[in-house]
Amino acid sequence: MNLMMEREKILQSALAGDINAFQTLFAEFQNQLKSYLYRLLTDRNDVNDLAHDTFIKAYTKISTFNQESSLKTWVFKIATNLAYDHLRKSKRWQTDAQDRAANLAIGSEEIRKVFWMVHDTSPAGAYEMREHIDYCFTCISKTLPIEKQVALILRNIYDFQVKEICLILDKTEGVIKHLLNDAKNTMTDIFEHRCALVNQNGVCHQCSHINEIFNPKQNQQEELMKLELVKASKKYNREQLFELRTLLAKAIDPLNAAGTDFHEEIMRCLRTAIGEIDFFDRSEDKT
Template identity: 85%
Template sequence: MENKNTLELAISGDINAFQILFAEFQNQLKSYLYRLLTDRNDVDDLAHDTFIKAFSKISTFNQESSLKTWVFKIATNLAYDHLRKLKRWGADAQDRAADLAISSEEIRQVFWMVHDNSPAGAYEMKEHIDYCFTCISKTLPIENQVALILKNIYNFQVNEIGIILEKTEGVIKHLLNDARNIMTDIFENRCALINKNGVCHQCSHINEIFNPKQDQQEELMKLELVKASKKYNREQLFALRTALVKAIDPLHAAGTDFHEEIMRCLRTAIGEKSSFFDKKTRNAYEDNKTFEE
């Protein structure tokens, strides 16, 4: 709960007081926005816009919810305005990214460069499961995705999500039920970690590429999701997956930079970006190429 005196100062227009309160959930807000937007630059822009808009309207905050819920509502509306201009992702988005990476020597070189040189360029299978969860959640309608992520990953209550999405609790429960069913179906049909007939082997393939001396099966068996795949039903496996995802901050993990490049490749493959290379990536690639020569 917000410090009452600090909140009163913030509502009265004290920007320092507002900054103190905003900072308490800023990292979580950015993590949430990344799961919706999958682009660090967009996250930084929208987090900044959220701060500006929230402070400019702080006098209208009626304290019927927590300040955090109120700010997340503003951020969600800004994200929704951004996302509704884009098509929702298909369940095969990761396959298309893999095809692009395989066909491009430049992209593969960037992956290796980030993996070898970045302090956040490691490959961790559990982080890739988090990345996969983010990608699959983007196949959902936006409201379903928002409801699912807020409830399952960030522990918002149904009534709080109702405030954020301006829906009744009954509608939110319906959105959550549909989202979980769709996600569970996709994972059951695609994920080779939990179903031997799954079509997606991306986790193990990337592990094999970047950790050639690592015992692949040993890494797999460290994951409760894999160990439980033969004895748990699909709903229990989805719960294990969300528990794993909940424990990871996609912006501050061992493989954050590496997965940012994979996500950039994916967005290029499905047409959200005109080119894999932004200015920063191109410069890093050219510098590395020059060094090797």
């Protein structure tokens, strides 16, 4: 039996209610689904909860899957709707959210101690510039209206086709193309004025500054020049630089990277600075 026939057999078993068969298919894109949810929710606990809820809802509704799309697209639609419900009362982030987080960290010795502890003791506590650029991509995407953020992330980071995004968002092709164009233009404008790595008139120096703090023996210029984004900054226009940023973000799994734990703390600091959570309230943390 060839691979295609075997997969069809598993799908038919899943459609008949076999949870093990469904788990096998779900596992094929589970890590990507969680990564996608993290870019929307920016909280690992929420990601785990919604990924679990997505699995349960998709399995219980599997009889309604009519195979007009891939199973992955259908499941991502369920996950997106759950994320919408979760984020419904949340406000869009402002473009100065990272500045507010930096000011909070600078003014709080307790928060800085947490950063140092995670950096020194966690196996995922490293600081890498390319990972921080991905972190910035997530933060800046959060300034978009949710539909524009979803469309852009699905298309540019996870390579969904426009017709698939139409199904996920229940929009026409024209609307999706409009959302994508607006989202890209907005993020390009924000990056042009903020990212000091490729625009020395920018105001965000987090990448090089934090790297200097946590990797003091590292040659800053050498590390910067390892990034294609920086090397290309003098010859590419702003649209091309945006494409390079998306390529870098696509290559990083924000939940399974060298600095995942470290960036989780930075994200908690940011969300505290904008009033979403309390940095020191770990009551919802899962063990």
